[in-house]
Amino acid sequence: MIDAAPIASHFINGEYVEDKDGTPIPVVYPATGEVIATVYSATPTIIEKALAAAKAAQAEWAAMTGTERGRILRRAADIMRQRNHDLSVLETLDTGKPYQETSLADATSGADALEYFGGLSGSLTGEHIPLADGDFVYTRREALGVCVGIGAWNYPTQIACWKAAPALACGNTSVFKPSETTPLCALKVAEILVEAGAPPGVFNVIQGLGEVGAALVTDPRVAKVSLTGSVPTGKKVYAAAAAEMKHVTMELGGKSPLIIFDDADVEAAVSGAILGNFYSSGQVCSNGTRVFVQKGIKAAFLKRLSERLANAVIGDPMDPETSFGPMVSEAQRAIVESYIEKGKAEGATLSYGGNRLDRKGFFLEPTVFSDVTDDMTIAREEIFGPVLSVLDFDTEAEVMARANATEFGLAAGVFTKDLTRAHRVVAGFEAGTCYINTYNDAPVEAPFGGSKLSGVGRENSKAAIEHYSELKTVYVRLSQLEAPF
Numbered sequence: 001m002i003d004a005a006p007i008a009s010h011f012i013n014g015e016y017v018e019d020k021d022g023t024p025i026p027v028v029y030p031a032t033g034e035v036i037a038t039v040y041s042a043t044p045t046i047i048e049k050a051l052a053a054a055k056a057a058q059a060e061w062a063a064m065t066g067t068e069r070g071r072i073l074r075r076a077a078d079i080m081r082q083r084n085h086d087l088s089v090l091e092t093l094d095t096g097k098p099y100q101e102t103s104l105a106d107a108t109s110g111a112d113a114l115e116y117f118g119g120l121s122g123s124l125t126g127e128h129i130p131l132a133d134g135d136f137v138y139t140r141r142e143a144l145g146v147c148v149g150i151g152a153w154n155y156p157t158q159i160a161c162w163k164a165a166p167a168l169a170c171g172n173t174s175v176f177k178p179s180e181t182t183p184l185c186a187l188k189v190a191e192i193l194v195e196a197g198a199p200p201g202v203f204n205v206i207q208g209l210g211e212v213g214a215a216l217v218t219d220p221r222v223a224k225v226s227l228t229g230s231v232p233t234g235k236k237v238y239a240a241a242a243a244e245m246k247h248v249t250m251e252l253g254g255k256s257p258l259i260i261f262d263d264a265d266v267e268a269a270v271s272g273a274i275l276g277n278f279y280s281s282g283q284v285c286s287n288g289t290r291v292f293v294q295k296g297i298k299a300a301f302l303k304r305l306s307e308r309l310a311n312a313v314i315g316d317p318m319d320p321e322t323s324f325g326p327m328v329s330e331a332q333r334a335i336v337e338s339y340i341e342k343g344k345a346e347g348a349t350l351s352y353g354g355n356r357l358d359r360k361g362f363f364l365e366p367t368v369f370s371d372v373t374d375d376m377t378i379a380r381e382e383i384f385g386p387v388l389s390v391l392d393f394d395t396e397a398e399v400m401a402r403a404n405a406t407e408f409g410l411a412a413g414v415f416t417k418d419l420t421r422a423h424r425v426v427a428g429f430e431a432g433t434c435y436i437n438t439y440n441d442a443p444v445e446a447p448f449g450g451s452k453l454s455g456v457g458r459e460n461s462k463a464a465i466e467h468y469s470e471l472k473t474v475y476v477r478l479s480q481l482e483a484p485f
């Protein structure tokens, strides 16, 4: 049905594997509501096969030089770029995101991660620490072992690569479970890694709901778990991993503030608010959904925001002109609609959108609420959809206190022409990823991740290496060894 689609549900030990004893999981194209494929949830036999394959492959993979591993990752990056069109079409089918976006931001971002960590792989070393009398310590940077990755549904290719690339670069092997909502893209990543020369078992993909993820997390062969998902899931996975003292990376939800001061460039601030709320139909964890606008610029900001939202091309995601697609699923649209109803009921002003589109698929208009106050549900809870809330403020001190008054801490942004204020404001943000006069950039060279309930650890950049390897300390004595008796 789909060109270049994966040919079975799972990818284990270098090949596609099917097991129809598992519960069927329909794959629905969000733009039409049609079932375009079916995968089967991993049975205990499949889970066992995947973990056994990853465990068996690990020692040999770690024994290769970093340069050899890196060459394979960089070759995989090249293949991903050559196949960007097909991979982008598959990403659009999996998620409903417009091809205009997927062709720029998904396989390309995955390829960046494979290339970046492929480049770093050969340079990963320990250090030499001199001591008295010629004695010394050296450290070995060693792989953790088998790493489990569990993905959310908004960036299925990117999430698979952001977890696979640093894990594999450090000499780990991996079992990845994509979200049950978008199961297809990670299989292509596994296929490409093998084509690039990754030995069988180094990167495996199995399907399933939360219980498959939970079975992976608790298996004693697993040394590390990296989850991208919601805070409630994060708490469960973190607790299960803690029981066996496993390493974790948690990339969780957010309710990030975006502060726009009176002196900001209105067009740039509106661009930031659009990029921080409506890309991927608002289904981005780091979105700046609480837009604090200083009172002097509010009227101009709201006017330009509405004018520019009217330019959004909403429709067939495969049409390269389309700039705004459907929500990922009927269920997610229903959640977002219930928040829109709460916004209205709690007294916010609906300034733009708020309605379904009268067409097949899970379309919802870009939506803006103004006159939102801190206590309203839409200002406190993660909506994960195209709903922007505008909150008014007077002073910097006031807005900083309000921006930080949240249990989340994923991202935060500020628009102002006053650079001194900009740096002061970001220093005061309680958030892992901050932006000045921009929003939602995520280059592989920069650490990405959250503080507070939004997560633990960092993805991308050299910082990720710390989360996929550990140091072994070796004491070496050259001087005479003495003992008390």
Ligand code: NAD
Residues within 6 Å of the ligand: 150, 151, 152, 153, 154, 155, 177, 178, 179, 180, 208, 209, 210, 211, 212, 213, 214, 215, 217, 228, 229, 230, 231, 232, 233, 234, 236, 237, 250, 251, 252, 253, 254, 284, 285, 286, 382, 384, 410, 450, 454, 455
């Ligand atoms: P989710 O928490 O419902 O599911 C995430 C993944 O966890 C899925 O693969 C799911 O099957 C699995 N899972 C569920 N229960 C589990 C359990 N008990 N043990 C192991 N695995 C389990 O999240 P979602 O709805 O797929 O994604 C949306 C959420 O992800 C939002 O909160 C969003 O902010 C967050 N997110 C965060 C980032 C980030 O980098 N910080 C990126 C994208 C999405």
